[in-house]
Amino acid sequence: MKREYVNIGGRLPRVDGMVKAAGEAMYTGDLSLPGMLHGKLLRSPHPHARLLKVDTAPALTLEGVRAVITGEDTLKFLAGGIASPGNEPYLAFEKVRFVGDAVAAVAAVDEETAERALALIDVEYELLDPVLDPFAAMAPGSPLVHDDAPGNISFETDLSFGNAQRAFATCDYVRYDEFKTAPIRHGFIEPHAALASWDTSGRLTFWGSKQSPYFTYRNMAKALDIPMSKVRIMQSYLGGGFGGKNEMFNLDFCAALLSMKTRRPVRIVVSQEEVLYAYRQRHPAWIKLQSGFMKDGTLVAVDAEIVAEGGAYKGIGALSLYLMCTFLALPYRVANLRAKGCRVYTNTQPSCAMRGHGVPQVRYAAEVQLDMAARELGLDPLEIRLKNAIQSGDTTGNGFEITSCGLSETLLEARGIVERWRGETPADSEPHLKRGIGVASYGYLSGPRMAGHNTSAALIKVHEDGRVGLVTGSTDCGQGSDTVLSQIAAEVLGIHLDDVQYGGMDSEIVPLDPGVFGSRVTFITGNAVKWAAEDVRAQLAGVAAGLLDAEPDDLEFRDRRVFVRDEPDRGLPFAKLVKSAQYSGTGMTILGRGYWAPEDIDLPRFDTGMGNQSGAYSFGTQVAEVEVDTETGRVKVLRLAVSHDCGQPINEMLVEGQLEGSSIGGIGHTFTETIQRRRGQTMNASFLEYRMPTALDACPVEVTHTDTVDEMGPFGAKESGEGVQVAVMPALVSAVHDAVGVWFKEVPITPEVVVEALGRGAEAAQNADARRGADARRDSRDDGRSRDGESA
């Protein structure tokens, strides 16, 4: 059961809201320093080429140009890499590997001069055959993106528990389907920006737009070969990230190196067009999926082959692939699973984490297939999910320990929502407008636990007026973590949210922290803040105990006061206590320190998928209602609902905001968004051509929470905000099927795709399709095969 708190659980407006509303929040591109130069990057127009010559001399003769750097001016540090060393240079040497790979960088007195200088750099390329399709990339004889990666294989995961092949033979019903998801973009509106200032003592101060400032801190020191103590990373406000601002990028490095060369501050703000073609994307995935069930809907076995297009570099792709494979084990019980994943290099922009990190792709496939199976078995989609829903106390075959789980509760909630909606939905008003409702569920992690440094840390400084300052290395990219972390500190100290000032990131003082990814901040950093606040409380309780002649353990901190439990009059104001501690005797400095990461976790192995990925898992069910115009193929999303188990929500309003944003984002991923490329060239590198949802696509989102508390989470909280994006695509696809009777196994479902599928009416052909696929792959029994073949 949930407890009553003062600062936890309510609808508190965010701590940075007014500053942002006033237009006073400074993002990196808003910052400038005296004497600042402007940098720009020269990018390869070719997807794959050998660099024969990069002549910067003509550019250097242009008035106003202060420095030009190429790969030869660097130490050739290679960035990225989890599970093995990285392979991405910040400035290319030897080869360029995608259209947009950076070849040189210029610093000049203004942006226009820098732009003109780029045109003067003389680059000679020897064109190489590009590898533009992951399947062609794996074929024998394909050109290699990296010489040391035969077959263009970037990483492989082979997860197996139980015996899927044998288990299929015992199933009443087995089906095989092939799914495909599109390359999509993060879509943050603030372009990447970096400001670097180098001084004579050899110290670099850097402001960036980074989700994880400490990744930049580490890589910066290595790439420039300077001591970490000489790197100072500051963090401005951050204009959205969604996974796309996690890594240190070439602009960050180039701003620093150009500043080092010119002894001037250098700012680089890339254009949105550059963001769209030269930085990161979500891995597109090809998923072959076979699942076996008993008549009653029990999921018995799953076998998947996943090919993920990694683009030109490794990045953090090993983790992405691992997550794609392992999240076939959640959120349903399954005793037999084989998931083989292969991340493949191609000459396109690199793929990385994006909201839901790999999981949206595979769960789209698995949830849609589950619905197809339910229909074939004559079961309700919610019943089949309830039948298989994972429960608190379960451990998945690969080792995920489910310590708290409200999935079944969310499914029951969803059942009520579906019934209500069906009752409210009018009969189709026009013959060409068809309504449908779909559901899908998800599970997600609350912060990945990986080898290496993974601990969050927090510091709290108590001011003499009873206010406190809080810093952590986690950044707020919009999700509201500054607020959530401040609420946690306030709750422990019995003060008000207003009393906590969240300080910015500054690596000089802020402790090491991996930053923002994998939905880790509330759960992991939240616990670190709780510890830091408890540290402060213990120090102050020691002083108060003397003043009040009581035991420290008997003291309560509440409503800006400290008093003896059950004797509210025997106490003193928090501010007075602080002053007493600081002013009496030698005077105490009250600094609270906390650090935390889940302990005793069987660390995950990315190659086998075994191990426990997180200290806690969130769950939920998404419901969607759509209206399909069968003449134009347009799908209008009428409303969405999410029933969510994020443990104890720290802030209802912020959780709602996460769920709404994730949900509406998923509408774009399902119906409009895809990166179009021709011969490696991005054809829609603008917001006009790459269609993200606008206000016109927004619909009401009903949000409910389950009554779940996670023992390990701070005040019982788990992740929210990434997980829900996992189930949006399948819920929408299933709603479209409900409306028009067609399954779509490839997203996005653009109007053309819908019209074509409806026009085709070639059910028989598709049935044959599905059977052929099954025959080709399955060596299990012959009966109970897929018959539900109408698909697109």
Add this chain to the structure above:
Amino acid sequence: MVEITLDVNHSSYKVGVEDHWTLLDVLRDSLGFTGAKKGCDHGECGACTVLIDGTAMQSCLVLAVQAQGKAIVTIEGLARDGRMDALQTAFHEVGAIQCGFCTPGMIITARALLGRNSDPTEDEIKEAMSGNLCRCTGYVKIVEAVQRGAAAGKTGAGTTGATNADS
């Protein structure tokens, strides 16, 4: 370089500009009004929206020289006499702000809408805001904030910097 006079946030500024400089760049780089954000520089995201004689315009599509003699209001100029605009408060209170990068453009666009239609329907709000992209919020709370801002305007709680210019 020519010297022009711009009327920004109720004060007048003399500033040297090149013919091809956008109003957005001059506001940000020459005058320090960085509340107008540069998301795309191509009229596609709405983050740079400012009021020009009460009409919401994407300042990356306006040349600075064209803006002479017009009343320009950026997000920094919306609060009057130390009081935040009702829309600013509403955006904050209903949770319509996440990363905040789209927020200045959103609030300015909404202010112009309320200037010409003090009681917009939900559809009218969505239509008016459809040129402003937000990846964080999903727009649900943004629409709610505009509704709340409109209601506050009716009770006189808001300050309106916008006039009924283009409608």
